[in-house]
Amino acid sequence: MIPFIDLQAQRARLGQPLEDAILKVVRSGAYIMGPEIAELERQLGVFGQAPHVLSCGSGTEALVLPLMAWGIGPGDAVFCPSFSFAATAEVMPLVGASPVFVDIDPDTYNLDPISLEAAIVAVKAAGQLTPRAVIAVDLFGGPADYPAIAAVCARHGLKLISDSAQGFGCTLDGKHPIHWADVTTTSFFPAKPLGCYGDGGAVLSKDARFHDLLVSLRVHGQAVTSDIEGKTFDHDPKYLNVRIGMNARMDTLQAAVLLEKLKIFEDEIAARNRVAGRYAAGLSDLVKTPTVLKGGVSVWAQYTIELANLPGRGGRDDLAPQLREQGIPTAVYYPIPIHQQGVYSVYPTAPGGLPVTDAKAGQVISLPMHPYLTTDHQDQIIAAIRAFVQTNGPAAS
């Protein structure tokens, strides 16, 4: 079977220095908040063009922390796409707020600024919820339309989070999403473009006070500089818990892994783009291949094509088993949009529902994508898809 994502090829490339870095942490004993944590936060800031970076335990925690810091809670609305991983919407109910689901652009699969505007206007008119923030997602690694989305947020006084769990490293006109967003979050789950050897995440931000608040929330609401400056204490203010926080720390071991992986990340992004270019050259005359926003660079967390399920002609759901027989794995992200899932179906959607999201869920299919995909394997994949489409008739949507 051709690997869908080949983490072992990456591990072989990273070699002994990676294992040495892990062993160094094991021997040091600094398992929590060891020196690798601060160094990783510094390097992620340089890479991601962000003044402040907070490492944390997962991409989900990275999304919860800013909502907590802004005091978003019951009665508040946070707008997000439904065509995403569940965590994007899960964090709103976690803080007591309501997600409001917005439709996506049919070509980039990212938040549609027109649907966003309509959803905000509708929520304001209904008068039940207070619009507070927007979470845009860089789905499959490609940047969302930040200039347009940020303009909508500015017009309505909303905070903007870029959920870049799949898109960390993506750019638009050379700028990272944090250029437009108040906060960028990411995940270092192993299968993400920049992954560690377990769970991890980060919050990139621009404001020192806000970052300070995140530092406090990450460790049980502990007093931070802004809480103690100008005051005197009878006890060490380290043990002063001034707000409700949580434990959202990243392990030092994961920071050590990420410091090694960051060294080759730019090169891997270039390799992913070469793989994507070859897929497009081999397939785009027959099926719908991905679109990256003009001026954008994707990090290709997924390479997702579309085949409509046409009755009697074969489509997405027939392609997957045929490829599997030939040793080619595929995956469907996402077969059930979040707003159609039971527990999330109670939350509002943009007016008129989410027709683009509903349609895409039935026709997307993701192909093997990683920096180490060989041209031989890629040629096999391309040939197998071409043969399928040519026997089953035009399946491009």
Ligand SMILES: *Cc1c(COP(=O)(O)O)cnc(C)c1O
């Ligand atoms: C993976 C992912 C997350 C959650 O990250 P975890 O580290 O698994 O908690 C959030 N949003 C999107 C879009 C993701 O793909």
